Amino acid sequence: MSTSTREALPEPLTGTPSFLLFGAWEAGGATYEVASRSRLDTRQVIPYFEHAGQLHVGVLQRRRASRAVRGAPLVGLEPVGIDFAGVDETGDILEYGRSVFNARTHVTLDERRLKIPLPTYARSIGYLTELALPLFVAVNPPLSADIDVEWDGARHRLLFRPVQALLQELESGAHAHSEDLVLLLRGLVGPKAASRSAPAEDSPGAQALLSRADERVWDAARLAHFAERGLDAETAAGFRRRGSPTGADLRFLRAHRVHLDGQWWEVVTPGTGQSVVVLPFVRHGGETYFLLWSEIRPAVLERRLLQPLYDVPIHPRYGNATGFFLSETEARALESNTALPGLVERRLSAALGQPVGVRSLQRLGPGAEPAPTVSSEVRHRVACELDVSRLQELPEDVFLIRAPELARAVAEGRVRDPIIVSGLLSMGGELGLDPFREARTAPVEARNAFLETMTHGSTVQRRLQSYSSIEQEQLEAPTYARLMTLLQHEYGVRVAYPQNEADRSFFKAAFRVFMAADRGENRALQGLHWSHDAFHFSLGNYTLPGPVDFERWYVEGEPIPPTPPAEGPVWEQYARALKAAEDEATFFSFWTLYHEKFSLSRYVSSLTYYAALRDMGITDRPTSRAIFDAVTSRAEIPPEVERNEVYRSRKEVRDLFEYMRGFRDYHLKDIKEAWKYATRDIYRGSFLRFRLYSGDADSYVRGVKAFQSRLDAYPPGLNPLLAQCADVRVALALRVFDGTKALRLVRKALGGAGETHRQRRSDFLHSVAEPYFTELEAQQRALEALRARLTNAEMVPLNERLHADIQALAATVEALRGRLWDQVAQTGLLSAEAVAAERVRELPR
Structure with a gap:
């Protein structure tokens, strides 16, 4: 294999790259190239x-x-x-x-x-x-x-x-x-064998520094909290993306292309291409404390802009070692080991803003390449013990962490800096630490199941590929992409394809089974309807408070009360909640979706609301939403629309607005229809009990109106463990329906008015249904506790154990379903065929 460079001569890349992507960010008066x-x-x-x-x-x-x-x-x-x-x-x-x-x-x-x-x-x-x-x-x-x-x-x-x-x-x-x-x-x-036999003495100044900086000594839990916290608005405002520079625009990076093996390769060089990264530490009381930096890096922010929907989730905050690029003079001096401690001492003192000494230094191997596929950088890695006797205080973004706590954070996937990890592995023998010992031991079958869960991607998208032809195009709209992630993380989406009108009822979505109905349209239009309904589904559902006399009604065998008239305060609250959800979902599918991905409008034969506003010169969201609300909620055409020349001169624009003015009455008709079902659903108290529906109109409307902002802030990246928890949430919701279905069937079978029938209804309610619901509540609390422990999507033993716990919980929930229908079968009230159908039913019906 030839090693010659004569066949691979680099040339500057001054234009727009064809493979790499360049970005530039401003923060704190500096520009960072990525x-x-x-x-x-x-x-x-x-x-x-x-x-x-x-x-x-x-x-x-x-x-x-x-x-x-x-x-x-x-x-x-x-x-x-x-x-x-x-x-x-x-x-x-x-x-x-x-x-x-x-x-x-x-x-x-x-x-x-x-x-x-x-x-x-x-x-x-x-x-x-x-x-x-x-x-x-x-x-x-x-x-x-x-x-x-x-x-x-x-x-x-x-x-x-x-x-x-x-x-x-x-x-x-x-x-x-x-x-x-x-x-x-x-x-x-695993780490090298220990080379140090005697306990190390304290580093100069370490005791005083640790005493002064007690609040800056982190443990693994605090590092995890920092690393996995999102970006608040104030912090995010400190970073501004300048756009995508060409090769000629770069100042810190230099871009080249190289023709090798019949193709062109694009390569960047940062600074001089030679860097040193330092893992500093101090020793005190037989413990080693590492000095690390807590930072938000523009490279992570750039990644979040480019990240595909189902890529690895990543948090914006990093715990890092510290590094610096060498000048040409320093790069030459690096060849001398005697010059390296002084170089590190000067650069560390500058980074800390106060003088420190290098007491001892060890190279973590020879210089190596961080990313030879795209970068020509050679990085030199060192660990060094510091003399901190002159260090008065730590900079705001520097913290200390004991070696065992750092090893725990590494093992749990909280640290993405390879210098920290390689340093721990190199020093692990003398520190008595091996962060990956547990990763190297597990039952093969359990490990394979864990890896399959973590890497098989989105089940929902896989099913939607057979349902709609435009899924990939819709995923290029950020709101839709975030929606799909949120649905799988939070709502437990399970896509079903109903065959009859009863199964298509949207309000069954409260059971977290979203039904993608075949509407007899082409696949593209079905995909657009899916995106609207998915948005609607994610808003959740509102229903009326549960009946206070449910037990009396159930035991006494009375008929369902008649539907009350659609009027009065309770009706108004109900209508307000449902109209808010309908407006939010419709605005998404009428404006947001096309604003973010206008090419989707080609699937619609008629004029879209977004295109009409664009032609009228209106493209900002607040104005578009204000006009939408006026037209669809108050059936008004705002003056700024009536005065617009496009509206006045184009009939198709006027027809669109007239069509949208009809939404108020159209939605009201649908809400009145839903009111009939909601008021006659005597079992709705169980759905409220398990929070499958919302019963507080004010909080529900607030959540609906804030939903778009929530989506805007939702980070990319699919966490399969969150999706797995959501699947259990689906199962729990469907098991709630099993409970109400069992109550319905038993009450219907015991329809007589005699005392014997009343007693049997009471016995079933108290001896079977209520213990079943109580056990479901316990499993729901267990799920919430498991979900609270999930913070990242790393393939680490911590998450492997969580994966096993979630699987066990799912099995417990399914076993409860079987036990319930066993008890129903024991009553002898239902046929074997009826019970068998309920044991395997997918849709709530």
């Missing part, structure tokens, strides 16, 4: 097997255009990288990653052995948006230790080597390599 891959993230795979008592791993040997930019030999080592270019809008990286890995490597997986995921990590927190998703997969021993492979239009080699021998070669600098390779191999085998 580079992104077209697909943000990559799976980083290390295959492994055991032979003759030795652990062997496979690493990829390939040429990289980024090395040509710095004039280095082209060949180096890295994990097997799989980007997600072929992943569709469902976000299913499980099957895609498996098929790509098998096709590329020509090795077979050993399904009997454990797959080992590690938490995601950032390629470069400062200027790249990419996250890496590491995974170790067991394979059957290949026939050869060197396997020729081919992809991306070039030939590479997959090398299988004993892991300890390979680590020694990498740490001695024998190979150019990606920075994460050593991290992953250390994560697989």
